[in-house]
Amino acid sequence: MLKYTLHKLLVAALVAITVSFVAFMLLRVSGDLATALGGESARGEDIARLRAQLGLDRPILSQYWDWATRALVGDFGRSFYYPEPVWTLLRERLPVTLTLACWGLVISLAIGIPLGVLAALRPNTLIDRVAMTLAVLGQALPTFWLGLLLIILFGLVLRWLPMSGTDTWQHFILPSFVLGYYSTPAVMRLTRSGMLEVLATDYIRTAYSKGLPHRTVLFKHALRNAVIPVVALASVQFGLMLSGSVVIETVFAMQGIGQLAWESISRQDFPVVQAVLLLVSMFYVWLTFASDLINAWLDPRIRAG
Amino acid sequence: MRMTSHFRQFLGLGAIAALFVLGGGYAQAGKKNDTLLWLTEFEPPTYDFYAQTNREGVVLAKHVWDTLIERDLATGEFKPHLATSVTYLNPTTIEVKLRPGVKFHNGDLLTADDVVFTFNWQNDPQNTKVAARSRTDWVKNAEKIDIFTARLHLKEPFAAAMAFLESSVPIYPAAYTKAQGSDGMSRAPVGTGPYRVTEVARGKQIVMERFKDYFGGVRGQAKIGKIVMRFVPEHNTQIAELMAGNADFIWRVPKDQAEKMKGRRGLNVTVGDTMRYGYLQFDITGRPGAAADPVRKLEVRQAIAHAVNRAAIAKSLQGGGTVLDLTCYPSQVGCASKSAPKYDYNPSKAKQLLAKAGYPNGFDVDFYGYRDRQLAEAIMGDLAKVGIRARLQWLQYAPLRDKVRKGEIPFNFMTWGSASISDVANSTGYFFAKGPDDTTQDAKVVDMLKKAGAEVDVAKRLAIYDEAHAVIARNVYWVPLWSYVYFYVMTDELRFQPTPDEIPHMYRASWK
Numbered sequence: 170m171l172k173y174t175l176h177k178l179l180v181a182a183l184v185a186i187t188v189s190f191v192a193f194m195l196l197r198v199s200g201d202l203a204t205a206l207g208g209e210s211a212r213g214e215d216i217a218r219l220r221a222q223l224g225l226d227r228p229i230l231s232q233y234w235d236w237a238t239r240a241l242v243g244d245f246g247r248s249f250y251y252p253e254p255v256w257t258l259l260r261e262r263l264p265v266t267l268t269l270a271c272w273g274l275v276i277s278l279a280i281g282i283p284l285g286v287l288a289a290l291r292p293n294t295l296i297d298r299v300a301m302t303l304a305v306l307g308q309a310l311p312t313f314w315l316g317l318l319l320i321i322l323f324g325l326v327l328r329w330l331p332m333s334g335t336d337t338w339q340h341f342i343l344p345s346f347v348l349g350y351y352s353t354p355a356v357m358r359l360t361r362s363g364m365l366e367v368l369a370t371d372y373i374r375t376a377y378s379k380g381l382p383h384r385t386v387l388f389k390h391a392l393r394n395a396v397i398p399v400v401a402l403a404s405v406q407f408g409l410m411l412s413g414s415v416v417i418e419t420v421f422a423m424q425g426i427g428q429l430a431w432e433s434i435s436r437q438d439f440p441v442v443q444a445v446l447l448l449v450s451m452f453y454v455w456l457t458f459a460s461d462l463i464n465a466w467l468d469p470r471i472r473a474g
Numbered sequence: 475m476r477m478t479s480h481f482r483q484f485l486g487l488g489a490i491a492a493l494f495v496l497g498g499g500y501a502q503a504g505k506k507n508d509t510l511l512w513l514t515e516f517e518p519p520t521y522d523f524y525a526q527t528n529r530e531g532v533v534l535a536k537h538v539w540d541t542l543i544e545r546d547l548a549t550g551e552f553k554p555h556l557a558t559s560v561t562y563l564n565p566t567t568i569e570v571k572l573r574p575g576v577k578f579h580n581g582d583l584l585t586a587d588d589v590v591f592t593f594n595w596q597n598d599p600q601n602t603k604v605a606a607r608s609r610t611d612w613v614k615n616a617e618k619i620d621i622f623t624a625r626l627h628l629k630e631p632f633a634a635a636m637a638f639l640e641s642s643v644p645i646y647p648a649a650y651t652k653a654q655g656s657d658g659m660s661r662a663p664v665g666t667g668p669y670r671v672t673e674v675a676r677g678k679q680i681v682m683e684r685f686k687d688y689f690g691g692v693r694g695q696a697k698i699g700k701i702v703m704r705f706v707p708e709h710n711t712q713i714a715e716l717m718a719g720n721a722d723f724i725w726r727v728p729k730d731q732a733e734k735m736k737g738r739r740g741l742n743v744t745v746g747d748t749m750r751y752g753y754l755q756f757d758i759t760g761r762p763g764a765a766a767d768p769v770r771k772l773e774v775r776q777a778i779a780h781a782v783n784r785a786a787i788a789k790s791l792q793g794g795g796t797v798l799d800l801t802c803y804p805s806q807v808g809c810a811s812k813s814a815p816k817y818d819y820n821p822s823k824a825k826q827l828l829a830k831a832g833y834p835n836g837f838d839v840d841f842y843g844y845r846d847r848q849l850a851e852a853i854m855g856d857l858a859k860v861g862i863r864a865r866l867q868w869l870q871y872a873p874l875r876d877k878v879r880k881g882e883i884p885f886n887f888m889t890w891g892s893a894s895i896s897d898v899a900n901s902t903g904y905f906f907a908k909g910p911d912d913t914t915q916d917a918k919v920v921d922m923l924k925k926a927g928a929e930v931d932v933a934k935r936l937a938i939y940d941e942a943h944a945v946i947a948r949n950v951y952w953v954p955l956w957s958y959v960y961f962y963v964m965t966d967e968l969r970f971q972p973t974p975d976e977i978p979h980m981y982r983a984s985w986k
Contacts, residue, residue, distance in 0.1 A: 205872035424677035
């Protein structure tokens, strides 16, 4: 298990380094940062001053080395746009995105698992198809559009919920639903296939033949085994929600890291973009790493290679 | 999750269409509370005016701080504002006499120390927070003469000084700024302006209340008691908030969406010209990247000028805008020429000119742009009618401007806002004066603009600009297109008049 853990740790570290390097290089080949930052009204001398001030006149590998060594100790430098250090911006905005992602995940599981169970219990029937359609709609509807429709319905017509901002817990209801609903199909399909597989096993037949009630067999024996892969999937979905909140945060005017990333990309505020990319990729890497370890712990065949 | 802007716009329109079907009441909360709720897309990175160049930051500055002189928005005339007089002692010295009794929001009295500090602090190389040094670096240093008199010593004669004093140099309180620095000014801005800031909630909103001790000056007393500027990046969300009565004013609304709200109960839609204009730029310098291009021939440029139906494009795709003949916005000081030729829409003449230039069957050319793709495509459509087959190359602003500066692009569609400075020094005077963005490098024009920039006699200066514009137009160095418009949507209880400087002056607004 130790060897397996070390191997996975090494892979995780290499992925993180590769992501940071590729992101750094790609961001720098998309045009002169000083021109972008100076904006339209900056004259030639303003741009030259900016270039020198931000160290953009140095070799690109040297810039990357400096950035990476500082990032290792949590110093992501200063934003080109905001006067604050990048870490301060991330720290201010991360709670909004984490809250949104957590609620999104809860909603995704709360919709996806029951629908998956329902579909598995009545496979290839109308119920199965309705459950599948409901789930797939979540992925088919663009989050931008669904968000606006919910704003109109619950914010404007019914006046039940606020439309934008992050002041109260009510502000999180609509965006969390949109984010969670988008991830529902994966959870639903995995639950459905897991349940179908488990329900066909000998031990379930044995449980029924022992005269156990249907509910006990279903929830105590079948579902507990069927949702193990869903738990692993949930960790990946959580990473997806962190990175996938860009559009939702913009529509609902939520000051999270998704909106920060969106604004920073359009302003070419690369220290912020790099930091957000690294942060989100690190979430992914660690969640995948944790998921691998859990799976290996549960299934000895995996750690045996 | 990713969508193109067209697709997003399409879906947004769909959602807004659904909104009209579903309806919804409209509460009019603004007037009742004497509070204007204004939704805007972007928050400035800092509320220290000098540390940023963001449009919202410029707009807020007009409400929180004052400038020495002010432009009368009705007549366009510069008038003393914080000053009682601003006079040239000689071409490089301007004397400013201040209005006594003007108070900052923190109770400090305005004196010459504040004027001197503002210039010298912004020009201090140690002050690394300055975002656009060009706002103040035309002044070598400022000097206090007495408590209400200061002198500005210029590096060289600078004819656009009045326009810069009016638009780019709000006066900061010296003692407060020294104590608080740029960050402190951002956390709690203090000025002399018609509104004082009462709350800065980063990422959410800024709240301003009418300053009871405001001196008035050219701007006059504000009529609305409180302004809340909230940051909501998505236009569709802004519209929904406005229709729900959670907002009173939104601006820069896309044309399609603004037009859908016309005639809607409780709302008014207003369109206003802005100083931002579009233009077609040619590189005729013969630099390596552009050496062999047809646009180096005058007849080809004249043909392009006759081929584009500017009035029709502006009207149908923008919903308005002024068709331009010169390389500046008409209300800018110096933007006039009696002898400059005009190029009407005339496709047959364009074809004749192309034949004369040796292109009877037209030619292929790369055509670069960075914004307003549908306008670029409409231009290409008109060019195609006369045989010019333009291949659209779409870039981000920064790499496009880099390429233009390096002379790698022969023909492009650009826009310019003059940083809201109402003087041609920041349009024609910038683009044709042999700077990095000058793609013509006409020595005669460069010389004229240099003379005009240093000429403080207004009549003489205007005469030089008149001739410079005529030379530029005769050579078709640019094809000026149209001014851009903004659509503003607001509660019908608000009386608001847009102005071309891209700044909603809310101290002039009132409730009906």
